[in-house]
Amino acid sequence: MTRIEKIAALLNQLKCQPRLKLKHDNTPEAWSNMGIGLPVRGYIELNGPWPFREVEWLEINPIVMERVGRLVAPKQWSHLEQIASFLQLEGVEYKIIDGMVRIPFDALIN
Numbered sequence: 001m002t003r004i005e006k007i008a009a010l011l012n013q014l015k016c017q018p019r020l021k022l023k024h025d026n027t028p029e030a031w032s033n034m035g036i037g038l039p040v041r042g043y044i045e046l047n048g049p050w051p052f053r054e055v056e057w058l059e060i061n062p063i064v065m066e067r068v069g070r071l072v073a074p075k076q077w078s079h080l081e082q083i084a085s086f087l088q089l090e091g092v093e094y095k096i097i098d099g100m101v102r103i104p105f106d107a108l109i110n
Contacts, residue, residue, distance in 0.1 A: 003090055004044070004108045007058075008036035010086055014079045017061040020046055020105075022054050031061065055105040062101055 001009075011018055012035040021028040029047050037045035042052050062080040083101050087094045093107040 002109070003092060004052075005038060006090065007086070007092075007103075007108060008038055008044075010083070011036055011060060014082070015064050016079055016083070018046055019059050019061075020044070020050060021056045021059070022050065023056045024054065028059065052105065052109050057105055058103045058108065059097075060101040060103070063099070 015035070017031040017033060018036055019028050019031045032046035034046070037049075039045050039049055043049045044052065044055060044058075060083060062078055062083050064077045064079060066075040066077075068075055080096070080099075080101070084094070084096075087101070087103070092103060094101055094103045096102075
């Protein structure tokens, strides 16, 4: 399994929201509620399929909210430590920016 496949599997299992920043855009794409898909080699799919070569970074929201009901506050979990431990174990460069995990995309595919 490649690094990108491993991180996609982990994030999909944890139900963390990812988003991408494309190299040619000034702002990142919207957060995805669908997880990470890898439809074909060299492409990542969040809110549309994107070639790896166009992606600057992947950002992960480690906080997962579960709606319980209308009158009950949502449950909240932080998977920050688990994600950071995984990335360190894999030797992947990352930063924590405003509580989000940001990974240069080249670190996932090289």
